[in-house]
Amino acid sequence: MKDQDKVLKEVTQGEYKYGFYTDIETDIIAKGLNETVIRTIWEKKKEPEFMLEFRLNAYRKWLKMKMPDWAYLKIPAIDFQEISYYAAPRKKPKYESLDEVDPELIDTFNKLGIPLEEQMHLAGVAVDAVMDSVSVKTTFKETLAEKGIIFCSFSEALQEHPDLVRKYLSMAVPVGDNYFAALNSAVFSDGSFCYIPRGVRCPMELSTYFRINAANTGQFERTLIIADEGSYVSYLEGCTAPMRDENQLHAAVVEIIALGHAEVKYSTVQNWYPGDKNGKGGIYNFVTKRGICRGKSSKISWTQVETGSAITWKYPSCILLGDNSVGEFYSVALTNNHQQADTGTKMIHIGRNTKSTIVSKGISAGVSNNSYRGLVKVMPRALNARNFSQCDSLLMGDRCGAHTFPYIEVGNKSSVVEHEATTSKIGEDQIFYCNQRGISTEDAIGMIVNGYAREVLNKLPMEFAVEAQKLLAISLEGSVG
Amino acid sequence: MLSIKNLCVSIEGKEILTGINLEVRPGEVHAIMGPNGSGKSTLANVLAGREGYEITSGEITFEGEDLFELSPEERARKGIFLSFQYPVEIPGVPMVTFLKTSVNEHRKFKGEKPLTAGEFLKLMREKKQMVEMDTELTNRSVNEGFSGGEKKKNEIFQMALLEPRLSILDETDSGLDIDALKIVANGVNALKSPGRSTIVITHYQRLLDYIIPDHVHVLYKGKIVKSAGRELALELEEKGYEWIKQENGN
Ligand SMILES: Nc1ncnc2c1ncn2[C@@H]1O[C@H](COP(=O)(O)OP(=O)(O)OP(=O)(O)O)[C@@H](O)[C@H]1O
Numbered sequence: 001m002k003d004q005d006k007v008l009k010e011v012t013q014g015e016y017k018y019g020f021y022t023d024i025e026t027d028i029i030a031k032g033l034n035e036t037v038i039r040t041i042w043e044k045k046k047e048p049e050f051m052l053e054f055r056l057n058a059y060r061k062w063l064k065m066k067m068p069d070w071a072y073l074k075i076p077a078i079d080f081q082e083i084s085y086y087a088a089p090r091k092k093p094k095y096e097s098l099d100e101v102d103p104e105l106i107d108t109f110n111k112l113g114i115p116l117e118e119q120m121h122l123a124g125v126a127v128d129a130v131m132d133s134v135s136v137k138t139t140f141k142e143t144l145a146e147k148g149i150i151f152c153s154f155s156e157a158l159q160e161h162p163d164l165v166r167k168y169l170s171m172a173v174p175v176g177d178n179y180f181a182a183l184n185s186a187v188f189s190d191g192s193f194c195y196i197p198r199g200v201r202c203p204m205e206l207s208t209y210f211r212i213n214a215a216n217t218g219q220f221e222r223t224l225i226i227a228d229e230g231s232y233v234s235y236l237e238g239c240t241a242p243m244r245d246e247n248q249l250h251a252a253v254v255e256i257i258a259l260g261h262a263e264v265k266y267s268t269v270q271n272w273y274p275g276d277k278n279g280k281g282g283i284y285n286f287v288t289k290r291g292i293c294r295g296k297s298s299k300i301s302w303t304q305v306e307t308g309s310a311i312t313w314k315y316p317s318c319i320l321l322g323d324n325s326v327g328e329f330y331s332v333a334l335t336n337n338h339q340q341a342d343t344g345t346k347m348i349h350i351g352r353n354t355k356s357t358i359v360s361k362g363i364s365a366g367v368s369n370n371s372y373r374g375l376v377k378v379m380p381r382a383l384n385a386r387n388f389s390q391c392d393s394l395l396m397g398d399r400c401g402a403h404t405f406p407y408i409e410v411g412n413k414s415s416v417v418e419h420e421a422t423t424s425k426i427g428e429d430q431i432f433y434c435n436q437r438g439i440s441t442e443d444a445i446g447m448i449v450n451g452y453a454r455e456v457l458n459k460l461p462m463e464f465a466v467e468a469q470k471l472l473a474i475s476l477e478g479s480v481g
Numbered sequence: 482m483l484s485i486k487n488l489c490v491s492i493e494g495k496e497i498l499t500g501i502n503l504e505v506r507p508g509e510v511h512a513i514m515g516p517n518g519s520g521k522s523t524l525a526n527v528l529a530g531r532e533g534y535e536i537t538s539g540e541i542t543f544e545g546e547d548l549f550e551l552s553p554e555e556r557a558r559k560g561i562f563l564s565f566q567y568p569v570e571i572p573g574v575p576m577v578t579f580l581k582t583s584v585n586e587h588r589k590f591k592g593e594k595p596l597t598a599g600e601f602l603k604l605m606r607e608k609k610q611m612v613e614m615d616t617e618l619t620n621r622s623v624n625e626g627f628s629g630g631e632k633k634k635n636e637i638f639q640m641a642l643l644e645p646r647l648s649i650l651d652e653t654d655s656g657l658d659i660d661a662l663k664i665v666a667n668g669v670n671a672l673k674s675p676g677r678s679t680i681v682i683t684h685y686q687r688l689l690d691y692i693i694p695d696h697v698h699v700l701y702k703g704k705i706v707k708s709a710g711r712e713l714a715l716e717l718e719e720k721g722y723e724w725i726k727q728e729n730g731n
């Protein structure tokens with residue numbers, strides 16, 4: 001084996017850095033799924049009446065559905081009766097200041113390099129930290145409240161703004177949309193809710209850190225973001241999970257609704273535990289993310305950096321209903337070792353003069369498989385629709401795979417859809433050039449990969465971009481550190 | 482400073498260098514000339530530690546150390562600089578990021594504190610003036626969209642930043658216009674000191690009007706077949722390589 005291949009191998013076989021978990025007492029209900037369990041969740045959460053119906057309806061739909069098998073993934077059979085569908089920290093704490101928060105939780109955040117305090121002060125980020133399924137901490141609420149912005153846990157929204165939830169819930173992702181969305185709708189325990197009133201520009205990035213923490217607890221988060229007419233919000237979601245041996249299921253649903261002239265920017269850095277070098281353990285991440293540009297000239301932009309999970313199944317999408325509305329998808333997906341990712345987007349053009357942009361950068365290392373799957377669909381009435389797609393794949397070593405599945409359906413003659421795709425190998429000559437300037441191979445790879453992904457990283461809010469860059473380098477890092 | 486003894490190198494079983502002997506002392510400038518494909522870049526790459534070459538025999542010491550014991554980045558940090566014949570582009574990596582990382586790796590090796598962003602930019606400004614490097618270029622990604630000449634200039638710019646002990650310039654003059662050639666030569670001469678040495682690989686005597694060599698060598702079929710003072714370059718310019726080939730039985 002050539003030296004460089006050896007280093008590449010070393011570099012790409014590092015252990016997961018964030019392999020630890022916090023020991024916080026958890027209240028878990030017995031494993032299994034049936035109507036009684038759903039009722040229990042509903043009762044425990046003291047939800048309004050309509051939610052019981054919503055959940056049961058979803059459950060009944062789910063029963064009639066099958067696991068999707070069209071993705072380029074090998075998904076082991078999941079026993080849904082072996083999962084516990086609800087876990088909540090025993091004392092539901094709501095704190096005024098950081099001092100009151102469980103020091104272990106703070107410690108966990110510190111290990112992740114996300115000092116909560118620093119984040120709040122420096123970046124002015126309101127952090128809604130979701131520990132397991134119940135919101136542990138919500139900050140900056142008052143500042144937001146002054147502007148009429150609602151940013152709270154989903155449970156809280158159901159208590160305090162049931163009409164808003166009822167009006168918009170499942171507008172972008174219908175209950176029976178797909179297998180995992182149906183399951184989520186039936187059993188979701190908590191998540192985040194955000195409402196930006198008419199004409200308001202949210203003064204800070206809203207951010208949520210999701211964590212999986214209780215053993216054997218499937219995670220079913222629900223996020224609903226509503227941007228009323230002429231409003232703007234940038235929303236950040238980042239996560240990293242503790243090292244685990246058992247596979248953990250994660251099936252979140254994120255819905256975004258943008259009304260006329262509203263703009264929502266949704267950024268994700270996803271770093272769930274990917275499993276060990278041999279592919280053991282790791283999170284299964286089956287996420288449904290969809291935004292609907294309901295009003296004229298509205299805009300939804302998804303940016304994601306995906307480095308984690310054993311299996312990723314995720315297609316943040318935009319339904320461009322309003323005339324002149326804009327959908328964007330910027331993605332970096334990195335897979336290493338035995339990871340599998342099938343990710344991409346759907347852009348559904350319904351309104352006139354709608355525009356969409358897709359930039360996908362796949363990076364595969366180890367024996368991983370990385371697929372881009374995208375659908376651009378232009379309905380007959382979507383006159384003058386425009387799409388541009390750029391899908392690049394970068395291979396590290398020759399045991400990994402990259403695949404591109406673009407689906408294009410254009411229903412009228414005035415629309416233009418462009419698709420470009422490239423596949424490249426990380427350049428030996430680029431690495432040597434860096435070496436010759438005193439830069440180690442490991443650092444060189446980090447630098448080259450970050451350069452490759454820059455177009456997407458540039459779309460992230462500043463603080464997040466820095467974190468994401470580190471994450472890309474760490475995800476490819478080996479014995480060092 | 483650099484001592485090469487009986488160096489033989491093959492690529493995929495094919496002998497490229499067939500017994501090179503070369504002694505470079507501190508402060509000296511050596512020019513290596515020779516027909517296309519004679520092995521000049523191969524020698525430069527082997528000195529810098531590029532992979533893919535099989536060293537079948539010989540030894541190289543750099544400041545008394547066995548060069549083969551050192552990784553490419555260690556050689557770089559110890560002061561070996563290669564100005565590439567064909568510098569590569571690294572899309573998306575800003576020049577400033579790349580250069581700052583490079584400079585700070587060198588500093589770390591010497592036990593010096595890394596430069597802050599401010600300090601680095603100041604250093605960069607100074608060196609940019611020296612080689613008349615355009616800010617528009619340093620604002621781009623590494624070599625991205627640079628013209629052939631701009632790439633070469635960028636190599637010398639990096640040399641100026643790193644102040645190497647031994648610079649190996651592999652056809653840095655090719656593709657340069659007359660003005661750029663002078664600038665590059667000035668850059669090299671500005672660095673000249675009793676402690677620094679330079680190996681200039683070139684096809685043209687012209688560069689050697691500006692960078693005055695102490696020794697000129699002719700590399701032919703993987704061997705140094707002639708060594709003399711700077712007058713040899715003039716002779717080659719005039720007569721070409723035919724007589725060398727004939728002298729060496731070809
Ligand atoms: N990677 C390689 N694989 C196979 N042959 C190679 C490789 N690199 C160089 N060679 C061969 O080795 C010989 C010497 O090449 P080298 O690039 O060192 O020549 P050079 O003297 O620098 O020529 P030029 O003046 O054209 O730059 C050539 O015959 C070339 O084809």
Ligand SMILES: [Mg+2]
Pocket residue numbers: 521522523566651652
């Ligand atoms: Mg050459």
